[in-house]
Amino acid sequence: xxxxxxxxxxxxxxxxxxxxxxxxxxxxxxxxxxxxxxxxxxxxxxxxxxxxxxxxxxxxxxxxxxxxxxxxxxxxxxxxxxxxxxxxxxxxxxxxxxxxxx
Amino acid sequence: xxxxxxxxxxxxxxxxxxxxxxxxxxxxxxxxxxxxxxxxxxxxxxxxxxxxxxxxxxxxxxxxxxxxxxxxxxxxxxxxxxxxxxxxxxxxxxxxxxxxxxxxxxxxxxxxxxxxxxxxxxxxxxxxxxxxxxxxxxxxxxxxxxxxxxxxxxxxxxxxxxxxxxxxxxxxxxxxxxxxxxxxxxxxxxxxxxxxxxxxxxxxxxxxxxxxxxxxxxxxxxxxxxxxxxxxxxxxxxxxxxxxxxxxxxxxxxxxxxxxxxxxxxxxxxxxxxxxxxxxxxxxxxxxxxxxxxxxxxxxxxxxxxxxxxxxxxxxxxxxxxxxxxxxxxxxxxxxxxxxxxxxxxxxxxxxxxxxxxxxxxxxxxxxxxxxxxxxxxxxxxxxxxxxxxxxxxxxxxxxxxxxxxxxxxxxxxxxxxxxxxxxxxxxxxxxxxxxxxxxxxxxxxxxxxxxxxxxxxxxxxxxxxxxxxxxxxxxxxxxxxxxxxxxxxxxxxxxxxxxxxxxxxxxxxxxxxxxxxxxxxxxxxxxxxxxxxxxxxxxxxxxxxxxxxxxxxxxxxxxxxxxxxxx
Amino acid sequence: xxxxxxxxxxxxxxxxxxxxxxxxxxxxxxxxxxxxxxxxxxxxxxxxxxxxxxxxxxxxxxxxxxxxxxxxxxxxxxxxxxxxxxxxxxxxxxxxxxxxxxxxxxxxxxxxxxxxxxxxxxxxxxxxxxxxxxxxxxxxxxxxxxxxxxxxxxxxxxxxxxxxxxxxxxxxxxxxxxxxxxxxxxxxxxxxxxxxxxxxxxxxxxxxxxxxxxxx
Numbered sequence: 001x002x003x004x005x006x007x008x009x010x011x012x013x014x015x016x017x018x019x020x021x022x023x024x025x026x027x028x029x030x031x032x033x034x035x036x037x038x039x040x041x042x043x044x045x046x047x048x049x050x051x052x053x054x055x056x057x058x059x060x061x062x063x064x065x066x067x068x069x070x071x072x073x074x075x076x077x078x079x080x081x082x083x084x085x086x087x088x089x090x091x092x093x094x095x096x097x098x099x100x101x102x
Numbered sequence: 103x104x105x106x107x108x109x110x111x112x113x114x115x116x117x118x119x120x121x122x123x124x125x126x127x128x129x130x131x132x133x134x135x136x137x138x139x140x141x142x143x144x145x146x147x148x149x150x151x152x153x154x155x156x157x158x159x160x161x162x163x164x165x166x167x168x169x170x171x172x173x174x175x176x177x178x179x180x181x182x183x184x185x186x187x188x189x190x191x192x193x194x195x196x197x198x199x200x201x202x203x204x205x206x207x208x209x210x211x212x213x214x215x216x217x218x219x220x221x222x223x224x225x226x227x228x229x230x231x232x233x234x235x236x237x238x239x240x241x242x243x244x245x246x247x248x249x250x251x252x253x254x255x256x257x258x259x260x261x262x263x264x265x266x267x268x269x270x271x272x273x274x275x276x277x278x279x280x281x282x283x284x285x286x287x288x289x290x291x292x293x294x295x296x297x298x299x300x301x302x303x304x305x306x307x308x309x310x311x312x313x314x315x316x317x318x319x320x321x322x323x324x325x326x327x328x329x330x331x332x333x334x335x336x337x338x339x340x341x342x343x344x345x346x347x348x349x350x351x352x353x354x355x356x357x358x359x360x361x362x363x364x365x366x367x368x369x370x371x372x373x374x375x376x377x378x379x380x381x382x383x384x385x386x387x388x389x390x391x392x393x394x395x396x397x398x399x400x401x402x403x404x405x406x407x408x409x410x411x412x413x414x415x416x417x418x419x420x421x422x423x424x425x426x427x428x429x430x431x432x433x434x435x436x437x438x439x440x441x442x443x444x445x446x447x448x449x450x451x452x453x454x455x456x457x458x459x460x461x462x463x464x465x466x467x468x469x470x471x472x473x474x475x476x477x478x479x480x481x482x483x484x485x486x487x488x489x490x491x492x493x494x495x496x497x498x499x500x501x502x503x504x505x506x507x508x509x510x511x512x513x514x515x516x517x518x519x520x521x522x523x524x525x526x527x528x529x530x531x532x533x534x535x536x537x538x539x540x541x542x543x544x545x546x547x548x549x550x551x552x553x554x555x556x557x558x559x560x561x562x563x564x565x566x567x568x569x570x571x572x573x574x575x576x577x578x579x580x581x582x583x584x585x586x587x588x589x590x591x592x593x594x595x596x597x598x599x600x601x602x603x604x605x606x607x608x609x610x611x612x613x614x615x616x617x618x619x620x621x622x623x624x625x626x627x628x629x630x631x632x633x634x635x636x637x638x639x640x641x642x643x644x645x646x647x648x649x650x651x652x653x654x655x656x657x658x659x660x661x662x663x664x665x666x667x668x669x670x
Numbered sequence: 671x672x673x674x675x676x677x678x679x680x681x682x683x684x685x686x687x688x689x690x691x692x693x694x695x696x697x698x699x700x701x702x703x704x705x706x707x708x709x710x711x712x713x714x715x716x717x718x719x720x721x722x723x724x725x726x727x728x729x730x731x732x733x734x735x736x737x738x739x740x741x742x743x744x745x746x747x748x749x750x751x752x753x754x755x756x757x758x759x760x761x762x763x764x765x766x767x768x769x770x771x772x773x774x775x776x777x778x779x780x781x782x783x784x785x786x787x788x789x790x791x792x793x794x795x796x797x798x799x800x801x802x803x804x805x806x807x808x809x810x811x812x813x814x815x816x817x818x819x820x821x822x823x824x825x826x827x828x829x830x831x832x833x834x835x836x837x838x839x840x841x842x843x844x845x846x847x848x849x850x851x852x853x854x855x856x857x858x859x860x861x862x863x864x865x866x867x868x869x870x871x872x873x874x875x876x877x878x879x880x881x882x883x884x885x886x
Contacts, residue, residue: 007828018748018751018755022744022747022748025676026651026745029737030737032877033733033881034879035882036121036877044881047866047879048878052876055870056873059870061860062865064867070689073693076697077696080703083322083703084703084704087704087707088711090412091358091362091715092714092718093713094413094422094425095422095718097423097425098421098425101823217680219680222694287698287701291694293691295686295689295690296680321697321701322704325702326704326708328705329705333709341798341799342797342821344820349812350716351715352715355711358711359708359711362708423680
C-alpha cells in the first residue's frame with residue numbers, strides 16, 4: 001500500500017482558491033433553494049441530493065485538502081461513504097421489495 | 103531511537119538491565135491508572151474483562167440451574183427474562199468484543215510491528231476508562247432490577263413497553279461502544295503508520311491482519327449501534343418516537359439498524375481468535391503457514407462480506423422474501439473465507455512437527471468447534487431450515503459453539519501462548535493441559551445437547567419447557583458445571599504463576615514473530631533498538647537464530663541415471 | 671512517553687506524527703459518517719413511506735432560517751480553512767482572528783437554531799404529549815415521526831457543533847500561545863477537518879429537512 005516514507009509535502013492552498021470555493025458553495029446553496037420551488041416531480045429530491053453531493057465534494061477536496069492528500073486518505077473517505085451507502089441501500093432493498101408480487 | 107540492522111536477529115535479546123521491564127519500571131497505583139503504556143493498558147483491560155466475564159458467567163449459572171427442571175424452580179419468567187438479557191449483554195459487550203483486541207491486541211500489536219507504542223497512547227488509556235464507565239451504567243442497570251428485553255433490545259418493547267432499566271443499559275453500551283471505536287481507530291492508524299523499517303504488509307503476522315480486519319468492523323459498524331441505541335434511549339426518555347408503531351414506526355427499522363452492527367460484531371469476536379489460532383498453529387507445527395496471502399486476504403474478506411449478511415437474523419421478522427433470498431445467498435458467501443482459513447490451518451499442520459502444549463490444545467479445539475459452529479450457521483442460512491429452528495436452542499447452540507468454542511478458546515489459547523511474554527513467567531503446563539481438556543469436555547456436554555433440543559423444538563428465552571426435554575437439559579447443566587471448573591482453573595494458576603511460576607526466556611516456544619525478539623517481559627519501550635525486519639513471517643526453515651534442529655522431512659531421492667540402484 | 675517540543679516520544683519524527691494524526695482524524699470522521707448514517711437511513715425509509723406527511727410537516731420549518739444557517743456554516747468553513755492557511759504561513763494573530771471568526775459564525779448558527787427550536791415548542795411541534803399537528807390523524811402521526819427525526823438529526827448536529835466550539839476554544843488558547851505557528855500545525859488542520867465535517871452534515875440536512883416539495 002504505502003511506502004515507508006509517504007510524506008505528503010505540506011501543501012498551502014492559496015487564499016484565492018478558498019474564496020472561490022466559498023463563493024461557489026454559496027451560489028450552489030442559493031441554487032438548491034431556488035430549484036426547490038420548481039416542480040420537477042420525483043427529480044426534485046435527485047437534484048437536491050446531487051447539488052448537496054457537489055457541495056460536500058468541494059468541501060472535502062479543497063477545504064479538507066483531500067485533493068492534496070495521500071491516496072490512503074482518499075481510500076478511507078471512499079470506504080466511509082460506500083459503507084453508509086451499503087447500510088441505506090441494502091436496507092431499502094428490503095423495504096422496496098416487500099410489496100412485490102411473490 | 104537508533105536503528106541497527108538485525109539480519110538475522112541475534113540468538114537472544116540482550117539480557118535486561120537489572121531486570122527492568124514494563125512491569126517494574128514504575129510502582130504505585132497512579133503509575134497504573136495513569137499509564138499510557140499499551141502493555142499496562144492491556145493488563146488493565148485483562149482485569150476488567152475478567153470481572154465482567156465472571157458476572158456474565160454468574161447469570162449463565164442461574165440460567166442453567168433454572169433449566170434443570172421443566173417447571174423451573176429457581177425464578178419466575180420475568181426474572182428469567184432479566185437473567186438471559188444480562189448474561190447476553192455482559193458477555194457480548196463487556197467480554198467477547200473487547201477480550202482479544204483490548205487485551206492481546208493492545209499488548210502485541212506494537213511489539214509485532216516493531217513500534218514503541220500505539221499511535222495514540224493517551225487515547226488508548228481513555229478507551230479503557232470509557233469502557234469501564236459504560237460498564238458502570240450497565241452494572242447500575244443490573245443492580246436496580248436488570249433489563250428484560252433480551253440483549254437484542256427489540257422495539258417497541260424496549261423503546262416503549264418494557265418497565266425495566268433499558269435506558270441505563272443502552273446508555274452504558276453506547277458509552278462502551280466508543281471504547282471499541284477508539285481502539286479500532288488506534289489499531290488501524292498504528293498498523294498503517296507505525297511499522298518498523300522492513301515490516302511490509304506482507305511480512306505482518308496474521309494476528310495483525312486479523313486485528314486490522316477487526317478494527318475495520320469496529321470503525322464502520324459500532325457507530326451504527328451507537329446511534330441505534332441513542333434512538334431507543336431518545337424514544338424512552340424524550341418521546342422522540344421513530345420506532346413507535348402507533349405513529350407508523352417500523353419495528354424492523356430498529357432490527358435493520360441493530361443487526362447492521364451486531365452481525366459484523368460476531369466477526370469482531372471470531373477474527374481475533376482466528377488470528378491467535380494461526381499464530382499458535384504455525385509455532386506448534388513448527389512450519390511455515392500454508393497460504394499466508396490467502397489467509398490475510400480471507401481475514402479482510404470476512405470483515406467485508408460480514409457487513410452484507412445482517413438480515414439473516416430477520417428471516418421470520420417480516421422482511422421481503424426477495425431480500426431474504428439475497429441475504430441468504432450472501433450468508434453462504436461469508437463461509438468461504440472462513441473455510442479458506444480452516445483449510446490453510448490443516449495444510450500447515452500436515453507434515454509439520456506437531457507438539458501438544460496447552461496453546462496448541464486450545465488452537466486445535468478452536469478449529470474443531472469453530473467448524474461445527476460455522477457449519478450449523480450454514481444450516482441457519484437456509485431460509486427454510488431457519489424457519490424451523492429460529493428462536494430455538496439450535497440457534498443458541500450454534501452461537502455458543504462459535505463464541506465459546508471458538509472465541510473464548512482462542513482467547514484462552516492466546517493468553518497461554520503469550521503469558522510468558524506478558525508476565526515473564528510460565529504457567530504450570532500439566533495443570534493447564536488438564537484444564538483445557540476439562541474445558542473442552544465441559545463445553546461439548548453443555549452445548550451439544552442444545553442442538554438436539556432446538557431441533558426438537560425447545561424455544562429459547564423460555565423459563566420453562568415441556569418435560570420430555572429434561573434429560574438433555576440436565577446434561578447441559580452438568581456440562582456447564584464442568585465448563586465452569588475449566589474456567590476457574592486458569593484464573594487460579596495464572597495468578598499463582600505471576601509469583602511462583604518459573605521464569606520464562608524471551609522466546610520459550612520458540613516462535614518467529616518480532617514480539618519474541620525482546621525480553622520477557624518486554625522493556626517499556628518494547629525494543630532496546632528499533633528492529634529492522636528482513637525475514638518473512640513464520641519462516642522456521644530460515645531462522646537459525648531460533649536454534650531449532652533441521653526438520654526431518656521425507657524427501658524423494660534425486661533421480662539417478664537409469665540402471666543405477668537407489669541408495670548407492 | 672517523553673515529549674521533545676512538538677514531537678511525542680513514540681514517533682520517529684514530526685512527519686510520522688503528522689501523518690498519523692491526520693489519518694486518525696479522517697478515520698474518526700468516517701465513524702461519524704456511519705453514526706449519522708443510521709439516522710439518514712431512518713429518514714430515507716420514513717420519507718419513502720410517508721412522503722406526503724413529511725412534505726406537510728416540512729412546510730412548518732422556516733426555510734429562510736435554514737438557508738441562512740447554511741450560508742453561515744459555509745462561511746465558517748471558509749474562515750476555518752483560512753485559519754489553517756494562517757497557521758501554515760506562521761501568522762499567529764491572523765490565525766487567532768480566523769479561529770474567533772469561525773467560533774462566532776458557529777455561535778450564530780446555534781443561535782438561529784435556538785430560535786427555530788423555540789418556535790417549534792410554541793407551535794406544539796415537539797414530539798411527545800404536547801405534540802399537535804393540524805391535519806388528519808394518520809398524517810399527524812407520521813408528522814410526529816418527521817419531527818422526531820428533525821430533532822434527533824439537528825440536535826445531534828448541534829451537539830457536534832457545541833463540541834466543535836469547545837475544540838475551537840482550546841485551539842484558540844494554544845494558538846495564542848504560539849503553539850501552532852512553528853513547525854507543527856496538525857491540531858489546527860485536524861480541528862479544521864472536524865469542523866468541515868460538521869458543515870457537510872448540515873449541507874445534507876438542509877435540503878432533506880427543509881426543501882421537501884416546496885413547490886406545492
